[in-house]
Amino acid sequence: MTQTGRCLCGEISYEFSGDLIATAVCHCDHCQRQSGAAFSVNLIMHVDQVTVTGPIKTFEDRGEKGDAVYVHRRFCGRCGSPILSELVEPPGLVALKAGTLDDRTVVQPQVQAWCVDKQPWVDLGELHAMERE
Template identity: 30%
Template structure:
């Protein structure tokens, strides 16, 4: 059930050792730059950059499959993190037990694909490190939130329509079981 525009060129990525390769078959729904202290600790850097895509628009293209483990999260619900079994790089997560969307680590995108993905929103900036300056992001129209946001305030109309189709698909899957 891919939902890419006809002129969309797939985004591709891989882990460090290239045992895991993948493709995004549609543009991201949204890309979050999360500055929460949890993401800082988990990534070992100032923020996490996750691009969100429907599960049916994400394909592992390598024979090697990721190892998925439950990690704790700030919400207390936890997250499922998919890592390369060889180099242990995190490729994507599912948050709050929702597997219909994938939070793909934008840093794992290949060079040509990585340049095509930029943050749509900066979240949990109340915890950001003081040396990260978001003034240029604000100038380019990127929304910045101390905590989280209302989806309708950030997501594009196209992404909201795709989300509606995703929710319909999720309901169809429940009926098929």
């Protein structure tokens, strides 16, 4: 089944198909800053499963210490919506931002990461927590 999504203004759209590797909530500091929210919700898949249309922009995220680039955060330069993050390690994986899906009713998180940065009022119940990302 093919799923579709887009940014807020519609300049960037995408579609993907195939099975997801996982659906993961991320509480990390950078996801909070990029999203303006308490956490991000990510559909983890192989980069070749998704086709992006439109002039997407990239922020090379070097992490909190300014080390080597560890994730390419791709977003709409017109409206600012984060669309997906392409991981450097392991290569070939992307984290697509679930809030940009056209149909979000199918999203079912299975795991939460970076709980060390989790906001104290966030309670996702029994959702499995990864120790480190």
